[in-house]
Amino acid sequence: MIRKKQRGQLIVLSGPSGVGKSTVISELLSERSDIYFSVSFTTRKPRVGEEDGVNYCFVSKETFEGMIGRGEFLEYAQYVDNYYGTSLRVIEEKLAAGIDVLLDIEVQGAAKVRDKCPDAVFIFIIPPSFEELSRRLHSRNTDDESVIEGRLRKAREEYKEISHYDYLVVNDKVSDAAAEIMSILVAEGCRTKYRMNLVEGV
Amino acid sequence: MIRKKQRGQLIVLSGPSGVGKSTVISELLSERSDIYFSVSFTTRKPRVGEEDGVNYCFVSKETFEGMIGRGEFLEYAQYVDNYYGTSLRVIEEKLAAGIDVLLDIEVQGAAKVRDKCPDAVFIFIIPPSFEELSRRLHSRNTDDESVIEGRLRKAREEYKEISHYDYLVVNDKVSDAAAEIMSILVAEGCRTKYRMNLVEGV
Numbered sequence: 001m002i003r004k005k006q007r008g009q010l011i012v013l014s015g016p017s018g019v020g021k022s023t024v025i026s027e028l029l030s031e032r033s034d035i036y037f038s039v040s041f042t043t044r045k046p047r048v049g050e051e052d053g054v055n056y057c058f059v060s061k062e063t064f065e066g067m068i069g070r071g072e073f074l075e076y077a078q079y080v081d082n083y084y085g086t087s088l089r090v091i092e093e094k095l096a097a098g099i100d101v102l103l104d105i106e107v108q109g110a111a112k113v114r115d116k117c118p119d120a121v122f123i124f125i126i127p128p129s130f131e132e133l134s135r136r137l138h139s140r141n142t143d144d145e146s147v148i149e150g151r152l153r154k155a156r157e158e159y160k161e162i163s164h165y166d167y168l169v170v171n172d173k174v175s176d177a178a179a180e181i182m183s184i185l186v187a188e189g190c191r192t193k194y195r196m197n198l199v200e201g202v
Numbered sequence: 203m204i205r206k207k208q209r210g211q212l213i214v215l216s217g218p219s220g221v222g223k224s225t226v227i228s229e230l231l232s233e234r235s236d237i238y239f240s241v242s243f244t245t246r247k248p249r250v251g252e253e254d255g256v257n258y259c260f261v262s263k264e265t266f267e268g269m270i271g272r273g274e275f276l277e278y279a280q281y282v283d284n285y286y287g288t289s290l291r292v293i294e295e296k297l298a299a300g301i302d303v304l305l306d307i308e309v310q311g312a313a314k315v316r317d318k319c320p321d322a323v324f325i326f327i328i329p330p331s332f333e334e335l336s337r338r339l340h341s342r343n344t345d346d347e348s349v350i351e352g353r354l355r356k357a358r359e360e361y362k363e364i365s366h367y368d369y370l371v372v373n374d375k376v377s378d379a380a381a382e383i384m385s386i387l388v389a390e391g392c393r394t395k396y397r398m399n400l401v402e403g404v
Contacts, residue, residue: 190382
């Protein structure tokens with residue numbers, strides 16, 4: 001009965017490498033299959049088990065820089081020597097069609113989206129502790145010690161941006177974190193500014 | 203694991219007479235027994251089935267005016283010839299103890315709370331339509347036609363204040379409305395400003 005708001009909601013999710021964003025996102029999308037997860041472009045190499053077009057669109061540095069030149073990114077950033085970027089066209093199409101779009105981007109990219117899309121919802125995911133983050137990065141078994149050290153240093157840098165995010169979710173248990181994010185999305189959909197079309201005579 | 207924010211959340215619920223606020227609140231409190239529902243003081247007569255100290259604290263006009271004189275109200279207002287007011291002391295005690303407090307107040311009172319408590323969450327509940335509101339008021343069988351007409355006129359006045367509320371919930375089905383409010387409360391608890399104590403090294 002409650003009419004869908006006309007434009008989709010843009011949801012920006014950030015959090016340090018190793019916090020478990022992908023797992024939380026999978027859980028979220030399994031409950032909310034109506035959300036479009038925007039697959040980022042990256043120049044980094046796929047990790048074991050990652051699929052092109054699913055986890056990322058894996059492209060060469062030359063291709064990525066060509067896309068930058070043609071203005072094809074809503075945002076892009078460099079992170080640990082690789083480019084990451086979000087295609088503008090696809091997102092615009094989905095939002096215009098009333099579909100909610102989820103972006104998994106790091107803090108530099110999120111800052112750019114914040115400037116361009118003030119109505120987007122910004123959620124930062126943290127681990128219960130840095131100690132736990134370190135444990136998760138080690139247990140992933142994909143990076144050597146120096147890379148892990150780099151990621152932990154980067155995480156501390158990213159934490160300085162947390163106050164710019166609307167919501168903070170602790171990924172202690174994946175299902176709890178996903179449930180909180182689902183509540184955030186329900187609540188954001190209840191915002192008066194999106195529902196004034198339901199009010200008669202105003 | 204997620205530490206409770208230190209201060210409770212003040213939640214303000216408004217909506218026209220007959221929208222079903224009491225039923226939605228009962229449903230909400232049955233799921234969230236940790237919320238303290240602030241019982242308003244009023245000079246109006248109890249309706250059939252209403253209990254003193256449960257639905258309202260029913261007091262005389264003289265008692266109410268004495269409390270006004272002693273500054274004992276967070277807000278009070280006159281509505282259809284009766285006073286309605288919210289006791290300041292009890293609410294302050296609960297919020298300070300980290301307990302969420304729910305207020306059911308009309309738009310004038312809510313405006314006063316908005317000035318005094320900018321961190322409160324403001325939720326307005328509407329019926330699916332005015333036609334349905336009229337039907338609900340008639341089926342309540344407690345008011346004669348002229349009182350119902352007055353309530354419907356008042357509702358149209360109250361609707362002009364909706365844009366000042368953070369959230370708008372349509373009470374079509376009570377369980378859906380209560381579920382949306384529960385999501386709003388979860389989301390508000392996830393706000394970064396309340397969780398910075400969980401962020402290490404910032």
